[in-house]
Amino acid sequence: MGSKYTKRYTAEFKRDAIALVDSTGKPVTAVARELGISSESLRGWYRQARADRGEGAPGELTTAEREELKRLRRQNAEQARTIEILKKATAESTG
Incomplete structure (x- = not known):
């Protein structure tokens, strides 16, 4: 699990961050920097959102x-x- 210092983000914040990547066409790292969050966190959320929409890599759950x-x-x-x-x-x- 995460450490007790891991920041938790709301589902709404994650949805908005993912939508920002989709709508602006900016790289995940640029959007993450603008939002002040880890690019790895946003990249994971974005990858999972794509999988949920059926756009993920083959075999991605x-x-x-x-x-x-x-x-x-x-x-x-x-x-x-x-x-x-x-x-x-x-x-x-x-x-």
Whole structure:
């Protein structure tokens, strides 16, 4: 995760920054400099927005797909823990 010093931006701010890149045709680094934010942050937001619009690179996940992947990974880890508990319980009861 990010450090406690990581600046958080609202979804509206991110949307506006992305729209500024689209509408002005300026490079991401120039827009980021004007807004006083990290060019890497804006570049990531812009890349994700393009993926969400279906304009991303092949294989790039949309926000919805990323959320689904996170949910499935959590579910998988939970099921793995349950299986491990059941294996131990079975071993104790038969041994």
